[in-house]
Amino acid sequence: MQSYNQARANAARRRQAETGESYAAALEAIRLDRLHEREGATEAVSTPVGRGPDYFHNEPVPVVLTQLVQYHSHRIAKYLYFAMDEGRWRSDFAEWQAMTLYKLTDAMAHLHLLIGTISAYLRDEGVEQYFLRRYLQVNEDQQVEAYFTPRVEEHLAGLTGRPAPEAPGIWHSVGSDIASQTGWSNPERHEALEAALHALYGTYPDDSQAFDHLPPALQDRVLALIAIMRAGASTEPSQGEGAE
Known part of the structure; x- marks a missing residue:
């Protein structure tokens, strides 16, 4: 007989x-589902009735979704x-805390808009709430619905070529521009x-095939950046070098 932990690992x-x-x-x-089972909510939580991963x-x-991710990732990276x-040039802590939090919350706004727009797109494609909860790593449908803000609906409409739900705002225009590049x-x-990002975080050269999935022009660009980064690192003085 399997132990409880082994059965849970297999289910996971x-x-x-x-x-x-x-x-x-x-x-x-799995842990959350079993918690809900104990609370008598098994059917509502763990039985998907709509489209799931197999359908897609x-x-x-x-x-348009890859373009959406590219656009907002660029904006998020810029704010970061x-x-x-x-932190490099602000000497006044009062200024630093205000400006740093302004930039971080701007980045967070783009991240929430990105997550919400992808989720709303999947919702419109019929993806079951069960899977949206899993992908968003939340417990309740209300937490999924919280992502579907008016700004998200407007952005998605622009991205997919539909009229804005209300009077068009900036995010409808941005969505249209993302779709048309x-x-x-x-x-x-x-x-x-x-x-x-590939140059910084890719597994090359440990994995010699790390960039094989990239278009040739992008591969060349990544490898050129890696060469520049390595050259810069090799010219940096070692710790203690140059000390009097």
Whole structure:
């Protein structure tokens, strides 16, 4: 007979294969489901009735969603850069705390808008609330619904070429520009950021095939950046070097 822990681990692995979430997230989901079972809410929480991952396995990722992620990742990275830069030159702590938090909350606003817009897109495609809860790592449907703000609905409408739900605002225009790669969107900046992130966080050279999935031009750009970074590191003085 399996132990309780082994049975839960096996259930988590099955859920991981089904949903694509991490093992840790699947294990936590199993724990939460069993908690709800004990509270008498089994059917409402653990029985998906709409579309799940299997429905989309043979579907390509919508281009507008990858463009959406690129746009907001660029904006988030820009605000994080500003926040880091504040610490380099602000000598007045009062100014530092205000400006740093302004930049970080701007980044957070873009992240929430990005998450909400992807979730609303999936909702409109019929993805079951059960899976949205899992992907968003929340316990209740209300926590999912909280992402569907008027700003998100406006942004999604612009992204998908629909009229704005209400009077069009800035985020409808931004969504339209993301889809058309014009205006507010800046594909060259997005590609530069992608190259920089691959150069910083990719597993190359430990994994010689780490960049094989990238287009050849982007591969070349990433490898060139890695060479520059290594050259810069090799010219830095070692600790204690140059001390009198």
